[in-house]
Amino acid sequence: TQLLEQSPQFLSIQEGENLTVYCNSSSVFSSLQWYRQEPGEGPVLLVTVVTGGEVKKLKRLTFQFGDARKDSSLHITAAQPGDTGLYLCAGPNSGNTPLVFGKGTRLSVIA
Amino acid sequence: GAGVSQSPSNKVTEKGKDVELRCDPISGHTALYWYRQSLGQGLEFLIYFQGNSAPDKSGLPSDRFSAERTGGSVSTLTIQRTQQEDSAVYLCASSLYPDTQYFGPGTRLTVL
Numbered sequence: 001t002q003l004l005e006q007s008p009q010f011l012s013i014q015e016g017e018n019l020t021v022y023c024n025s026s027s028v029f030s031s032l033q034w035y036r037q038e039p040g041e042g043p044v045l046l047v048t049v050v051t052g053g054e055v056k057k058l059k060r061l062t063f064q065f066g067d068a069r070k071d072s073s074l075h076i077t078a079a080q081p082g083d084t085g086l087y088l089c090a091g092p093n094s095g096n097t098p099l100v101f102g103k104g105t106r107l108s109v110i111a
Numbered sequence: 112g113a114g115v116s117q118s119p120s121n122k123v124t125e126k127g128k129d130v131e132l133r134c135d136p137i138s139g140h141t142a143l144y145w146y147r148q149s150l151g152q153g154l155e156f157l158i159y160f161q162g163n164s165a166p167d168k169s170g171l172p173s174d175r176f177s178a179e180r181t182g183g184s185v186s187t188l189t190i191q192r193t194q195q196e197d198s199a200v201y202l203c204a205s206s207l208y209p210d211t212q213y214f215g216p217g218t219r220l221t222v223l
Contacts, residue, residue: 088154
């Protein structure tokens with residue numbers, strides 16, 4: 001089973017600050033997905049990156065897929081309290097199981 | 112349209128009891144997945160159903176866990192003789208395989 005490691009595990013910042021969270025693996029993934037999960041809810045897909053070096057933007061969120069397709073990052077500009085949540089990366093496993101998930105980064109943005 | 116729904120939202124049970132967790136997927140979605148999320152852990156794959164194919168049970172942690180999907184729609188995850196380590200949030204997702212998975216809100220299971 002391919003593994004995804006996310007860092008940092010926890011992050012607490014002030015409103016307006018910028019931040020970057022990381023998703024790393026020793027394995028190559030055909031694609032990676034980023035989800036956000038809020039308390040009491042299931043994860044919601046934010047973006048899928050499929051091409052090495054790809055950069056996708058979603059308002060203040062910028063997602064990048066590494067050239068070698070082994071890592072990805074999520075950068076948030078001018079964080080807001082509404083960005084608070086658990087950010088998960090996931091990718092298709094080399095086996096038959098649908099997706100393997102990282103343990104997530106729990107972000108808290110303080111007003 | 113309606114999203115994925117799960118019931119109950121919370122379940123408290125005593126060690127040794129059996130529990131059933133229900134998932135209603137989005138209508139028309141051919142694939143259905145069960146995951147477990149423990150405190151401080153990521154989502155752990157349990158089982159998935161794709162159309163009429165035999166389910167992939169490779170993620171089930173023990174033979175106390177089983178799941179079925181009736182009529183290609185509703186699914187039930189059953190945990191027999193629950194243990195304290197089974198306490199977790201159980202998440203269900205559905206998709207038009209292999210497209211985006213849509214998750215339900217989960218069932219929080221607490222085994223006392």
